[in-house]
Amino acid sequence: MFEATPLNQRNDTRQKLFRFGLGTMTGLLILPVVLILGTLIYKGAPVISFEFLFTGPTKGMTAGGIFPALLGTILLVLVALIASVPLGIAAAIYLSEYAADNWFTRTINLAIINLAGVPSIVHALFGVGAFVIFFRFGTSILAASLTLAIMTLPVVIVATRESLQAVPMAFREACWNMGATRWQTIRRVVLPNAITGILTGVILEVSRTAGETAPIMFTGAAFFLPLLPQSVFDQTMALSLHLFVVSTQVPGMPENLPFGVALVLISMVLLMNSLSIALRMYLRGKKKW
């Protein structure tokens, strides 16, 4: 064995120092998450009850539950998914499986990237101009969901395209050599192998959509509605806007209620994210490569 030279020792100390320092920084990352969740659970859990989740607000929203907002968020997300998932997946299949690398495809790719970078308040104003006023949907679930759909399209397209491209080329070539057409190959080989990634993208879209406030507050979400919506042409309440309202707009609000609303919202998003992870793990076990 060699004696450690002073240089070795110095390097060794540095190595330990940096390792510790960088490790601490990484550890700090979980601090905000723990603090946020901890505060929400500590202050919000006492107000959560069956009644809180499944009845409407009363007494100027300072009492009662959040059911109209909870249902509203679920409806907004569902309608947004119905609009954006088929479109997004179709576009991704075309871009990944059919499109040649030319100026047209490159323009579309650039458009998708830019769409992802547009701030949500700009999407909101676009939604007001296009869906609420021009298409005459009025402030409605339909207008709000379409705005959300456009905003989250890039998430679906990018996730789907990436999972399609992760399917090895050899799978497609083998299939073509059996005499299968391009569509048969996509339908029987590429899509089944890419479904994990596509579903993950869709679920991530759900959790993003559920939390957005700006795109819905001018297009379809109301401060207060006495009854549940009957069709997609009605307005709705939504959890994210309700959280804004109960925490900043209403005097005499019980201190814990906004925390309860926030806890429900974040639980919904976390549930979706966990579902996405679980699904991915389950389907990964079935992967053939």
Next chain:
Amino acid sequence: MTTRNRLLVLSTAATMALLAACGGGEQRQVIQNKGSDTLVNVAQAWAEAYQDVHPTVVVAVSGGGSGTGIAALINGTVDIANASRAIKDKELKLAQDNGQSPIQHVVGYDALAVYIHPDNPMDSFSLEQLAEIYADGGSYLSWTDLGVEVPGCQDQEIVVVSRQNNSGTYAYFREAVLGDADFKLGTRDMHGSKDVVDLVENTPCAVGYSGLAYATEHVKLACIAAETGGECTNPSVATALDGSYPIARPLFMYTNGEPTGYIGEYMNWIMSNEGQCIILNKGYAPVTEVDCG
């Protein structure tokens, strides 16, 4: 069944269940009601209570500010716009150009209270003093200019709290106190009546204005004198009603044309004893004499 098919069936079933759950049968009438943040909580209380009167009429309430409500009326996207200021000639013309004919309804009165921190030794302001604090070029920059020292306020510099410029409260304060002069640069412009009170609660140096209904036990309401050296009046529902409080203002609802049908019924109910008792309970002065039992 493959996983994919199972998922498809599940999601379809969920969608159907949801659509069925909210697809009741009865015919509904929806009233779109949007605007003033000062009125939004009253509007909400009216909408909530009206459910017991007319269960098939849905009043959809949104906030955003008086300007937002009036803009929506001009666009024809609301049935009733709430405003804590009167519609401007320019807006009226825009509305008429768009084929709307806004009709004004006074639904209540609000005492615009001036809020200060409880530690602030000031008890009253004259309108002239408020103008010196708020107006562009006004000479009061620190509390010592007013002859007081506020404990807990470093530098004694006045933190001037105001509202965003599409707020009706902003417009009324500017007209009634500043004589339509511009606000000082560097005011803190809050997006909501409650935000103003919240900030003043936690800031010893601050002064702010907001509807009386937003008062809490953690702020002090200043007594307001119309003239410097004159007698001051405390803000209250009573002083707003009898006109002795110098900065009380009417609260408006605007409809497109004389309201008829279910919108007319709703407006009539708002002006009834029951509707006016609700606005009184929320801390505003009613338009008519009421008996709330």
